[in-house]
Amino acid sequence: MENTQSIRAAIIGAGPRGTSVLERLLARSAAHRAGSAGALKVHIDVVDPYPAGPGHVWQPQQSRLFLMNTQSFYPTLIPEDPSLPAPLTGTSFDKWRERQQRDPLPSLTADERAELAVLESNDFPSRALYGRYLRSTLEDLLDKAPDGVTVQFHETSAVSVRPAGDGTFDVGLAAGETLRTGSVVLALGHIPSRLNPEQRELQAAAEHLGLQYFPPAAPADVDWSRIPAGEPVLVRGMGLNFFDTMVQLTEGRGGKFVTGGGRLEYEPSGQEPLIIAASRRGTPYRAKAALDGYYPASVTLRYLTEAALERFRRAGIRPGFDHDLWPLLHRDTLWAYYSTLVRAQPAAVPDRAAFLAALEEALHPHAHSAANWEDSVESVLAVHVGPRHRLDLPALAAPLAGRTFGSRTELDAAVVEYLLDDARRSALGEDDPVKMAIGALHHGRAVLKTAVADGGITDASWVAGLRGWFESFVEGLASGPPALRSEQLAALARAGVVSFVGPDPKFGVDRRTRLFTASSPWVEGPPAAARTMVEALAPGNRVSANDSPLLGQLLADGAVRPRLMMTAEGAPVQSTGLDVVPHPYRPVAANGAVTEGMYVLGLQLSSNQWGTAIAAEAVHPGYPAYRSGQRTLRDADEIAAAILAG
Structure with a gap:
């Protein structure tokens, strides 16, 4: 008689990290079936209010003006490590791009086809198109799912995870359903974060004085139409979210960048606000160099090796x-x-x-x-x-x-x-x-x-x-933007659409004039002032300041805890991520016990790994393949192996 093993797992978070775990579960299930006489039945619940694959950040419907911070040749969802079980299907984004140019999917939209028609390996794709790749890859994976594996998607939020007393977990969903599962993967990605004290004061002042305050958010979540044309808007932060803000309030409102006299110029539509930009440095991130690879070929590390x-x-x-x-x-x-x-x-x-x-x-x-x-x-x-x-x-x-x-x-x-x-x-x-x-x-x-x-x-x-x-x-x-963004910002400044506050800005509210203000100690003159302020910052990736019902419940129940680190003076400091033990990464409970059967992947590992936000790196022939490049995919594989081991 055939011995049948039945396994249930829940993946909370269906963006790239959660999808990587799903991909590895499918690959390992297929490898098990090919190499074992015993049958394996696996049921996977995937929980996320956003469509699986793209998740929240990479929604294919978002503005095509929002660009990735890496070129086409960089990202991948699919591991290229020969030591791991072979993927069932899928390629890097760049190979997918080439395939779509030769033989486009019938389901591609006109906008997707237009972008793909001119997108090269060294170009920076839109985040929307990368989301389309993620969704397309997931669909291919599901088509190739091995016998005995079922996947159910729940487009809602998980609000609780609690042990059920028999080595299983109950996952409570916002829709009211409860899932009983043997393993839980926390692939939460970017989670809502509570505002810091200064931000709360600015938000409260805005509500009291009738001003508009936009807290940190994913650019695709912001209703940019609420920012009035022709009026000043203070923008804090000049990192990557700033360029999304900049382009949405200019090109996104009908303005055009044109080449004239050997340099880029901006032709306003008349619908732009006056953007007043501020950051600690007083300048935006430096732009990326024009290279054929992610790393310059002429540079080889000689000392940090x-x-x-x-x-x-x-x-x-x-x-x-x-x-x-x-x-x-x-x-x-x-x-x-x-x-x-x-x-x-x-x-x-x-x-x-x-x-x-x-x-x-x-x-x-x-x-x-x-x-x-x-x-x-x-x-x-x-x-x-x-x-x-x-x-x-x-x-x-x-x-x-x-x-x-x-x-x-x-x-x-x-x-x-x-x-x-x-x-x-x-x-x-x-x-x-x-x-x-x-x-x-x-x-x-x-x-x-x-x-x-x-x-x-x-x-x-x-x-x-x-x-x-x-x-x-x-x-x-x-970590800067494409060089085009620097040229565009310079053109906007010359056109009078963007101005700057200066280094070390101080923000406040003038209650008499009912305006936000910003000034730099290094720039003479009156402060900049506006009725609207935008925080061009990503929500803070700090588990102790999260505004996620699920993570809040896990912390309150003591199932997880933030990691404490000791300073040189011996003082404990609460770090940004969860306390976990490797490998695979499992959270440490408030009492110091390891929460077996629960796994963590992605941003909440920021106290054990550095640089958790960036995507997995595709192998680029002729360029270094650093071990850290596909670390997140190996982490996903370790989780999948542990789940299937039962």
């Missing part, structure tokens, strides 16, 4: 970020900059061979003189490189630091100059020393993700170094 990490492991050293890892990446950044400088601008360094030899010697991590290496580098630079060609990393991240401006008009001119210079450097790609220094940081992030995961560095180092200063520093340099 897998071999260096292995040396730490063999020596029994748990590295610190500031003292052990950053000095290695700093060296790589300097080498990338100066080696590019002598190649692309040979006149900048008269004796190139002598300079590179001396620089290499100064950068070498000597065992007993590591503390003095920066002085050695400065000595080499003093001999060979003039001040104009030196790399100033802090200035790259904060280009307005130390400057004062007599007016906002003067500030606007400086920001436009910065934007155009940055776009020019992006266009030079591998031949720009600044962009190659940033390219080294970009390579380094991939190595750091592996180095710091699962307690790879000390808590104190994570809190004060990695998250304390490096994260915001590197994001401002290496």
Whole structure:
């Protein structure tokens, strides 16, 4: 008689992470069926109020003006790791794009076909089109589901998960139904977050004074039509959400960008508001360089390498970020900059061979003189490189630091100059020393993700170094938009549609005039003022500040807890993510016990993994395939294996 095993699992969250778990469950179920005489019956409940595949963030119906932050060749839902069970179907986004150009699906809309017709591997797709890929891939997976596996989708929210007393869980749905299941996967993605005290004050003042306040939100969720044309609007934040705000309030209202006189210009429709933009740096993120791959091919890490990490492991050293890892990446950044400088601008360094030899010697991590290496580098630079060609990393991240401006008009001119210079450097790609220094940081992030995961560095180092200063520093340099966005922003500023507040802005409310205000201590003149304010920020990814009924219930019941980290002074600090044990990742309950049968994937792992928001990276032939690139897909596979093991 055939032995039949019956397994039930619930996946809460049907965006890319939840869909990855589903894909792995299907692949592993098929592999089990092919290699075992025993039958396997698997039922999977997928719970999400948004359609499965795209989930909340990647809805195919959203504005096509919202672009991905990575090029077509980058993302994938399907693992390409030969050590994992083979996928049933599916490809990377780029291969899907090529297939649709050759043989488009009949279900593609006219807008999707139009975008695909001109989209190349190096272009930045719309988030809507990536959502279409996710949905298409899910449909293919369901068509190939092995016998004995059933999948049921529940387009509603999960509001509770509680143990049922027999090793199973009851999942309560907002629609009133309760699902009994053996395993639960928390693939919650971006969850609602409570406002911080300052934001609550601004929101309360807006309600009292009849102003409009838009709290942090996914851009596709915002009703942009509520922002009046012709009036000022204060926008806080100049990261990626800012560019979504910018384009929706300009191109999204009928304005046009045209090329004239060798530069991009903006032709207003008359329906735009006056956008007044503010951020801590006073400038937006630097734009991405024009490259053929995700990482610059001319940059190879020499110091922060897998071999260096292995040396730490063999020596029994748990590295610190500031003292052990950053000095290695700093060296790589300097080498990338100066080696590019002598190649692309040979006149900048008269004796190139002598300079590179001396620089290499100064950068070498000597065992007993590591503390003095920066002085050695400065000595080499003093001999060979003039001040104009030196790399100033802090200035790259904060280009307005130390400057004062007599007016906002003067500030606007400086920001436009910065934007155009940055776009020019992006266009030079591998031949720009600044962009190659940033390219080294970009390579380094991939190595750091592996180095710091699962307690790879000390808590104190994570809190004060990695998250304390490096994260915001590197994001401002290496996580920027396509260069086109910088050119567009410069055109909007020249057209008078966008102006800027300046660094270190202070926001408030003038109750007498009934206006939001923003001012910078480095810019003279009256504060900027508006009746409308937009927080161009993503909702905070902090589990302790969540506004999710499900996560709130799990925390209140003690089934999960935030992870505490210890500072250098020995003080406990509540970190952003859940406390989990690997592998696979299972949450730690308030009493310290591991909640078996419950698994965590994605953003809520932000205290064990760094850089959890970015998609899995497709293998790009000829370019590095870092272990961290498909980490989330391996995490999903580990979860699937544990579920099917029963």
